[in-house]
Amino acid sequence: MIHIGDLGFIDKPDQTKTGEMGYEVLSADRQQGFAFEAAEALVDFAFTRRELKRIIAQSPDNHAASIRILKKLGMQQIGRDENLPKWELKLESRQF
Numbered sequence: 001m002i003h004i005g006d007l008g009f010i011d012k013p014d015q016t017k018t019g020e021m022g023y024e025v026l027s028a029d030r031q032q033g034f035a036f037e038a039a040e041a042l043v044d045f046a047f048t049r050r051e052l053k054r055i056i057a058q059s060p061d062n063h064a065a066s067i068r069i070l071k072k073l074g075m076q077q078i079g080r081d082e083n084l085p086k087w088e089l090k091l092e093s094r095q096f
Contacts (some may be wrong), residue, residue, distance in 0.1 A: 004029040007038045009046070017053040018048065036069045043073060043089065053091045058084040 005025035013019045017075045021042065025035045058060060058081060059066040067085075075087040 004034055005038075005041055007035075011041075015054055017051070019052045019055055020054050021057045030065065035065075036072055039069055039073060041096070045089050047094050050091075055089045057076045058082075059087070060084055 003026070005023065007023040008021070010020040010022050021039065023039055024036055033038075043055060046055065055075075055077075057070055057075065059070060061084075070087045073089060075089045077085050078088045079086050
């Protein structure tokens with residue numbers, strides 16, 4: 001098995017079926033589409049199983065590649081939390 005990074009939900013969904021997604025790709029494997037491909041699969045898995053109704057994520061302003069991934073997933077910036085932009089994707093806005 002080759003380890004190129006980590007991806008998953010930070011904790012179990014809350015009462016509103018919201019989960020926070022996080023990911024990281026090792027520097028040697030960045031800029032190859034792995035993060036988007038993995039994040040998209042995780043989002044699709046969570047939404048098709050109806051485990052979540054809403055996914056949130058955070059990314060520092062200076063992480064342009066991560067922000068591109070969040071936007072490509074269809075996430076919208078909804079504000080800031082602890083000085084980090086907060087993003088969300090709702091089940092009803094996702095096309096399968």
